[in-house]
Amino acid sequence: MTDAPAVYPSASSTASQPDEQTRLSPLSVALIELALAVGGFGIGTGEFAIMGLLPNVASTYGVSIPQAGHVISAYALGVVIGAPIIAALAAKLPRKTLLLLLMSLFALGNALSALAPAFGSFTLMRFITGLPHGAYFGVAALVAASMAEPHRRARAVGRVMLGLTIATLIGTPLATFLGQMMSWRAAFLLVAGIGAITVALIAIYLPKDKVAEGASIRRELSAFTRLQVWLCFAVAAVGFGGMFSIFSYIAKTTTDTAGLPTGMVAIVLTLFGIGMNVGNVLGSRMADYSLKGTIGGMLAFNIVMMSVFSLTAHTPVMLCVCVFLTGCGFAACPAVQTRLMDVAADAQTLAAATNHSAFNIANALGAWLGGLVIAAGYGYGATGYVGAVLSALGLAVFAVSVILERRESRG
Incomplete structure (x- = not known):
């Protein structure tokens, strides 16, 4: 471990490397x-x-x-x-x-x-x-x-x-x-x-x-004065609630809707975990090529995929495929985190940390809305439709964010 102090500047800055004396190998x-x-x-x-x-x-x-x-x-x-x-x-x-x-x-x-x-x-x-x-x-x-x-x-x-x-x-x-x-x-x-x-x-x-x-505390709190930060939070809190709507009830969907034995629940959960890992690796690479394209593209992908989930949840093979793809939806998470660093300017610590609060809100929102649909008698497979609607709302919020950003850059 080096004793020389390193400087971790703004993650969105092009000068984001330590100086030559403290550059890390x-x-x-x-x-x-x-x-x-x-x-x-x-x-x-x-x-x-x-x-x-x-x-x-x-x-x-x-x-x-x-x-x-x-x-x-x-x-x-x-x-x-x-x-x-x-x-x-x-x-x-x-x-x-x-x-x-x-x-x-x-x-x-x-x-x-x-x-x-x-x-x-x-x-x-x-x-x-x-x-x-x-x-x-x-x-x-x-x-x-x-x-x-x-x-x-x-x-x-x-x-x-x-x-x-x-x-x-x-x-x-x-x-x-x-x-x-x-x-x-x-x-x-x-x-x-x-x-x-x-x-x-x-x-x-x-x-x-x-x-x-x-x-300072005041500078960090200034993150909450930026509209783009709030829009980014909204994209995370709403747009990715669908993943949790499906995941929260996936055990019952597996046994009651697809008719699979209880022992298959662990395998289905494993497919979800594999999807998360694949999504994280591929999504972070895609985000480095196109940050906005990855966020918007994954939200659009979720709309289609989660609708297919509801339409085919009664079919064991399609259930497994869609659960894997639901996990792949995690691909947008590194992109959202990175975009938040960009729009937060010099209040990045608070913004980056609060992003995980937004994802926990997505967790609660998705599970709650999914539960309402199930309680209304639409079945466990209908949680995919909840996810599709939430993804569509998230995509709409993201579109507003991009449009406003373009107007600001022109002004």
């Missing part, structure tokens, strides 16, 4: 990205593993499964609240220091979750554990983008996000298996351990950095 950059991705792996594992362990948690605390589900909402609430507040209050902290604090809080929150004696304290710990989620991903994306060439920023962001997508394939099944074989508490101790490893990796490999000149 390709190996150093790779190790930093690996450290950041390990943190994403830990966060993804901790966020999704609880869904498979709800019956175990409910049994331990003597509550119903719907009541136990409140801990998922508590975590999501922590993400939504924590991202903007932490990013604003930490405006004058070096990014390395902030990342270390965020991941330490995450590790501690999971360790205390494993030790929680009562359901109330467990719920509180899940809320606290969710607080650093958005800020960590936002700051990690900024650090990764600042080390990359301007035309490779989205790929750098995608490599950090790869930790999250790999968690859906490896981390979550591993933690769920450990929790079911031993105890759900062991699963959270595993996640806490991953967080502790991330702290060590960041401390070793990420150079010290200087706080950007003029950094």
Whole structure:
């Protein structure tokens, strides 16, 4: 680890590299990205593993499964609240220091979750554990983008996000298996351990950095005065709710609509995870060639694909194909994150962190609307139509964003 302070400037700046004296080697950059991705792996594992362990948690605390589900909402609430507040209050902290604090809080929150004696304290710990989620991903994306060439920023962001997508394939099944074989508490101790490893990796490999000149809470909060930032949030919160509308009810769609045995649910979920990883890799590459084209193109793709999902969900083969393609919809995430860096100007930390609040809103919105359609008697397959409508709304918002941006550039 070098002791020379590095400067992580605006991720949208063409001068986004450290100066010659502090320029990082390709190996150093790779190790930093690996450290950041390990943190994403830990966060993804901790966020999704609880869904498979709800019956175990409910049994331990003597509550119903719907009541136990409140801990998922508590975590999501922590993400939504924590991202903007932490990013604003930490405006004058070096990014390395902030990342270390965020991941330490995450590790501690999971360790205390494993030790929680009562359901109330467990719920509180899940809320606290969710607080650093958005800020960590936002700051990690900024650090990764600042080390990359301007035309490779989205790929750098995608490599950090790869930790999250790999968690859906490896981390979550591993933690769920450990929790079911031993105890759900062991699963959270595993996640806490991953967080502790991330702290060590960041401390070793990420150079010290200087706080950007003029950094302040007021400057970060200025992100909320920019219309383009709000439009970008809206695209994330609305346009990508469809993925969660389908995913939230995919188990019942698999068994009740497609008529597949319960054992196939795990395979279908694996297909979704593979799709997320494929989408993340391809989407980050596409975004470096055309940022706006990737966002708009993926929203249009989702409209068509999710409509096909509803039309063919009763067919096992088509269900599997459409679930894989739904996961591929994650391709737009690196692009949205990178565009937000561009439109946020000098308030990037708050904007980048709050983007993950927007995606958690998409999660809640998609699941809620999907539930309404199912409750109305339209069936589990109809969640695809919900996704298509949300994608269309997101595409409309994005079109408005692009049109206004073009008018501003002409003026």
